[in-house]
Amino acid sequence: MTNRDLLYRRHRFPAEIIAHAVWLYFRFPLSLRMVEDLLAARGIIVSHQTVRLWAEKFGRHFANDIRRRSSGRLGDKWHLDEAVVSIGGKKHWLWRAVDQDGFVLEVLVQSHRNAKAARRLMRRLLKGQGQAPRVMITDKLRSYDAAKRQIMPGVAHRSHKGLNNRAENSHQPIRRRERIMKRFKSTRHLQRFVSIHDPIANLFHIPRHDIASSHHRELRAAARDLWATIARL
Template sequence: MPHRDPLYRRHRFPAEIIAHAVWLYFRFPLSLRMVEDLLAARGIIVSHQTIRQWAEKFGRTFANEIRRRSSGRLGDKWYLDEAVVSIRGKKHWLWRAVDQDGFVLEVLVQSRRNAKAAKRLMRKLLKSQGRAPRVLITDKLRSYDAVRRRERIMKRFKSRRHLQRFISIHDPIANLFHIPRHDIPSSHHRELRAAAMNLWVKIARS
């Protein structure tokens, strides 16, 4: 029998299928049922509930590994931004810190929009980055509209904790595949995309 990574022990589906399902869910604005349909089209029958379990278990592992690999290598010019998210009819504020290249540094969902919430994000950000920024800019972030579109599409969050769990996995994976399309030749973009996919396969151990 081929070697099976301990991460996938006691899972009957191959690592490649599990990793691909997790990649589809966090890489594109797809619901769990859409991922179920895409897999079914390839003859892979798995329920959306199982895909949810994969996303939470393996997505967290993959996101943590991406964070570890990117530690200390992101930009020193930080943009702080906020977006309003409605959860069961109640407003919540999604605070995000992004560097000058559009890579997400930290995210935090808060039920209130006040100085205490902003300070909590800054404490979390400084702890995770281990340094202070060279420049700090607020309310001028326009580089991460794609993530906001994903958040608007995914309107099934049941709680603030659910949203926080999703974005804490989603954003590191989005960072890995955040490849600028402007000012670089198409051939170089394809090389960067291939490198990102190769690293994903390594991280997912698939």
Template structure:
């Protein structure tokens, strides 16, 4: 490890390799914090699940920010928007999500409403993050999408049909598995922070296995892992 990287983690007892590996395990796979603790213990690394949680909180968003910067401009021009209900402390919230035609997550936004204003905020966030409007926008039949699009992107083609939006609905499934494994989100802040990081890590390892040969898959996976290491080593604490 270089002196520069060591300085980034200088206030931590464990080296960067272990911290980055723990954060990767937590966001890459449907594991609980105690699962990550056990996996590290099997390798002779004695660390508590509370410490893993602190690492995930401290470094997760930093890693996600670097990944987002690298992926900017690499998405398809067809956007699928959808929302899923999330229960937090007995209250109902809506997690608004947008994915492109290839299944990459464009952005996520947790909101307390399911109306035009909420759809407007998601689209405005998407336009700011992507820097360009899509060619086509696909949604279900919720009228809030059409109303918000008419103000922000009047020239964009809008296809509103539940059967056409399976791409967005299927993208909810990995997050639902994580939600069950975590025994639901504990707060709105935790939910937004987790999904923002989880989506970027999922994008990095989204390799389209069905259309790859074994050799191509191994090559792309090695590149994704190499990118993760580069991100983790270069992110300051």
């Protein structure tokens, strides 16, 4: 039995359909019912509940593979930011770190916005990236400086709201999904979604940097090829 058979066994739909549904759901700001309609337009009749199960099972497998492949290969300038998310009428905080090219390094849902929460994010970053950054950029929240002195005392720290637009902009895809999904149902739901969504978004994120359109198409094709490899198509 091949690796592909092991991954997709006991599923009556072909691997290509399952992987395409997962790609649609996480690549674009679509609801489960929208994905169901897009598949139906191509003659593939599958319920949105099935799409949800595919997204959770296969999406996590694909995201973990992408995360392993990118470990230690992302940028050395970390932009950290936090955004408030309302879940069940209570405030929670979505802590996020991206590198200088906009690739997401870590996302963590926490109930507090303090030094303890910042330390937890930094520890996870160091564990995931395997090394400290060259420089860390944050807004003026003092919790970052307090946490950095304990976790990464030798790292340069720039604290200025205007320098941190990259991290603030990285919240926008989740904000769009929040509206489409009519808010996240729980902290577990949000953490599960972002832990799958962001690695897949990284795979298809192509920094512009004034690159030629032909090179952009090449990078996009390479991302699609890698997706096919990860999905075992």
